[in-house]
Amino acid sequence: MRESLSLGDSARRGNPQALGSRFVPPFCRYHRRTVQRSGHSRRVADRRGFTLAEALIAITVATVTGAALMISMTSAVQTTQYTLDQMLAAGVAEQIVDEVMAQPYHDVSGTAYDWPLGAEAGEWQGMTREYFDDIDDFDDYDASPPRDVYGKPLGQRDPDDNVRHNDFHIPEGYLDQWRVTIDVYYVDESNPSVRLPDASVSGMRAVEVRVSDTLSDGSEQELTTIRRVFGYVPSL
Ligand SMILES: [Ca+2]
Numbered sequence: 189m190r191e192s193l194s195l196g197d198s199a200r201r202g203n204p205q206a207l208g209s210r211f212v213p214p215f216c217r218y219h220r221r222t223v224q225r226s227g228h229s230r231r232v233a234d235r236r237g238f239t240l241a242e243a244l245i246a247i248t249v250a251t252v253t254g255a256a257l258m259i260s261m262t263s264a265v266q267t268t269q270y271t272l273d274q275m276l277a278a279g280v281a282e283q284i285v286d287e288v289m290a291q292p293y294h295d296v297s298g299t300a301y302d303w304p305l306g307a308e309a310g311e312w313q314g315m316t317r318e319y320f321d322d323i324d325d326f327d328d329y330d331a332s333p334p335r336d337v338y339g340k341p342l343g344q345r346d347p348d349d350n351v352r353h354n355d356f357h358i359p360e361g362y363l364d365q366w367r368v369t370i371d372v373y374y375v376d377e378s379n380p381s382v383r384l385p386d387a388s389v390s391g392m393r394a395v396e397v398r399v400s401d402t403l404s405d406g407s408e409q410e411l412t413t414i415r416r417v418f419g420y421v422p423s424l
Pocket residue numbers: 295306307308311320321322325
C-alpha cells in the first residue's frame with residue numbers, strides 16, 4: 189500500500205501495466221492468488237487428504253485385495269504340492285505295475301479262470317509282496333505308508349535295509365498318510381474297459397494300482413490310478 193502511494197495517477201487509477209511488474213495492488217494480489225488457484229486449485233484441494241469415509245473405503249479395498257492375493261498364493265502353493273505328489277504317486281504306482289507285469293498270468297497250482305482271485309497259501313505275509321508269484325496275488329493288497337516289495341516303507345531304506353543316500357531320502361513322514369491299494373478283476377473280452385461282476389471269469393484281467401493321500405479331515409484324496417489289462421495266452 190505504501191508503494192502504491194508513491195506512484196503516479198495512472199497507478200492510482202489501477203493500471204498495473206503502467207506500474208511495471210513489481211506493483212500489484214492489494215486487491216490484485218488477492219485476485220492473483222484466486223486466479224492461480226482456479227487453474228489447478230481443484231486438484232490441489234483434492235490432494236489435501238482423505239475423508240474418513242474415503243480412508244475406510246481404501247482400507248476395505250486393500251484388505252479385500254490382500255485377502256484375495258493370499259488365497260490365490262495359498263491355492264497356487266497347494267496346487268504345486270498336489271502336482272508334485274501326483275508325480276511321486278505315479279512313480280510308485282508304475283513301479284508296482286512293473287512288478288505285476290513280471291509275474292506269470294496265474295499260479296502254478298491254478299488256472300487262468302480261477303475264482304476267487306488272490307494270493308495262495310503262504311504267499312500273503314503282511315505288507316510284503318516278496319512271495320507273490322502271479323498277477324492276481326496282488327488282489328486286495330493294501331498298504332499305508334507305501335512299501336517296497338520287501339515290506340519296507342518307501343523313501344528311507346534300501347532293500348538291504350541300509351539307510352539310503354541323502355539324495356534319495358524323502359522328508360521324514362512325507363508318505364505316512366499315503367496309501368496303496370491294488371485291485372485285480374476280470375474284464376469283458378470284447379470291451380476290456382468293462383469290469384465283470386464277481387465270480388464271472390474271462391480270458392482277460394485288469395490290475396488297478398491306486399495311490400491316495402489321507403487328508404487332515406480324514407478324507408482320502410486320490411493321487412493317481414494306473415490300470416493295466418492282461419490277456420491270457422495259453423502256452424504251446
Ligand atoms: Ca500265487
